[in-house]
Amino acid sequence: MTLKPYHDGGVSMDTTFSDILKKVVSQYPLKVKSISLLSDKGKKAVWSIQTDKGELIMKKVPFDETHIDFMLHAIRYLRGNGVNTPDVLKTGSGQGYVKLDGEYFVLFETVYGRSPEYENDSDLSLILKGMANFHRASRGIESPNGFYPSYLLTKWKSDLQTRMERLATWKEQRQQVKNKNEFDRLFLANVDTFLQQARAALTTLNQPCFVQWVKETEATKTLCHQDFAAGNLVVGRDGKLYVYDMDSLTVDLPVRDLRKILNKVMKKGGSWSLPTMLKMMKAYQQVNPLTKDQYLVLGADIQFPHLFYGQVSKYYENREDSWPVNKHIARLKDMISTELSKNNVLKSFLGRLDEVVKRGS
Template sequence: MAAASAKLVKEIMSRYPTKARRVRLLADKGKKAVWSIQTEQGEFILKKVPLDASRIAFMVHAVGYLKRNGVCTPAIVSTTSGEGYTAVGGEYYVLFEAVRGRSPDYGAENELRMIMRSMATFHRASAGIEPPAGASPSMLLFEWKRHGETRMERLNQWRTQRSSASDTNAMDRLFLKHVDRFVEQCRSSLARLEEPYYNRWVEETSVRKTLCHQDFAAANLAIGSDGALYVYDMDSLTVDLPVRDIRKILNKVMKKGTDWDLPKMLLMLKAYQEVYPLTKEQYKILAADVQFPHLFYGQVSKYYERRETAWTLDKHVRRLEEMIATETSKSAVLQSFLDRLDELVKP
């Protein structure tokens, strides 16, 4: 395996105007892989990216577009023929500048603000992007209702299956105890998407376009030696409402604690608002997305779809208990958040 990897990297690097002196495999997940490449010009990062040609062409274009508009992200190195990526054996590889740093800490308020300001900069910088010829972006913009309805239906199906099963275990019993409440949350969340201002924002975004990173989280961020916050891993870029990214980082931060923290939520959103202001109606769409039980669904689906086969039953149960606690505390906070929108959106 190591010899095959070294041979592959040698072939890839032969297409770039820099020679590899030392190669180190950092991660290999099959569809994705990352290598550190030491050259006479310093370190570079080589990534295998699980995208088709049109999507990878858009990612290359988007990285340049975002950098020109002020986003701190490693530059893509072109091949000797001027391409932003190369293909070997039907798989695609991209060479990036290496930027070293440490991941930001969700527990440090100044670094949490830095994340949110950087996210707002990312969304603002992406506005107006147009795919070049031969490039096609992911577009989740029109999928919110369908995806939500599909997930709600899966919860209903698992409820029917497990409630009639004779071999239920601790995971089943915990799921069945709480699923009715979370199906109702699904319905309430989806009902909020019937508001005319939601459809209006979707239509505006389909024309103007903004990108979501989809995992704007500590694992994909680094505070560099220059003090700037760099964002990596652009292979999941999609055209969507910016609140998708905001909801995801809120969930990541809040599930680290035992309860949904309204003061911390407001701190994060105030930092975002300083850079890329949203309207009250747009924050109501954020509230609808936050209301949807993404954490509960995600944990349940890991178990019933067998996506974490190495986990013990006890671990599944423990994680689901944690997600239920976060989801339950969130419900009481959301109305208070909506009541305090004047703190975010100034007249």
């Protein structure tokens, strides 16, 4: 894991778990000076450990040996192909993790730096070039045990179809409710627009270019990080981009990471921007060039209303039940505004693909 300079003394640890962690650390050839809890999300936790070899980062990870084996193999493979990501320290017996009382722990080196900023053109270019390098470097990876913790490549159309059907089902259900609240009314006023976008996206995925790309990727493999965003990136003191948190790696088209970072950047900016999108894709294209047909697949994934669906599902599936309804409403308004701003930008971008593709050739 990479650590940004956010230490403030850490958080006090439960005495019992502190004892467990000391047992974990004792399996490494280290002399420990202090341990500070940085974050605890139940299944996941992170500690800063000051040792005779400097500061290290311990993570408790919420998966088993086969998943960890793949993650460790992927880290080695990516590092060997030029991706900057922190190395994993081995125990005294040469293991890449420790299992204790049913919990799994992995120890990482620390890299210091700052979070990249989407508003900074140089940082944004660094992120997209780093993502492109990540995708290119991952090609050819094979699982050491034949097991892939996540393989989303072949689930695209079925997953999007399921999400579209859920939107239609929620529409029918909320139309029958007598006492609709503001969230319901906002959802119903916009859902038909986004169902239309969803159908258009799925139609594009029926094109031969999508089928061919999936077939090629099944043979060559490409990993997506799934959260290649500022929170998991650091611009190191050497000026290089470092990526961490390899917990959610999946075999998939690079489009998944591209669509996610585009949505994050545009959402933070409040609306879609053609100059920003062109800038981002030209940076990516310099390192891992895509074809025009492949950009059409990206366009289809962008067209699908992921942001709208995500916020609606949080509310109707009670995935953020601690939020007051006003927060859900405010977030839904933001998502709708961002989603509605993308169509003209996407159309203009696809009309300028020659400019983008030429840049990377």
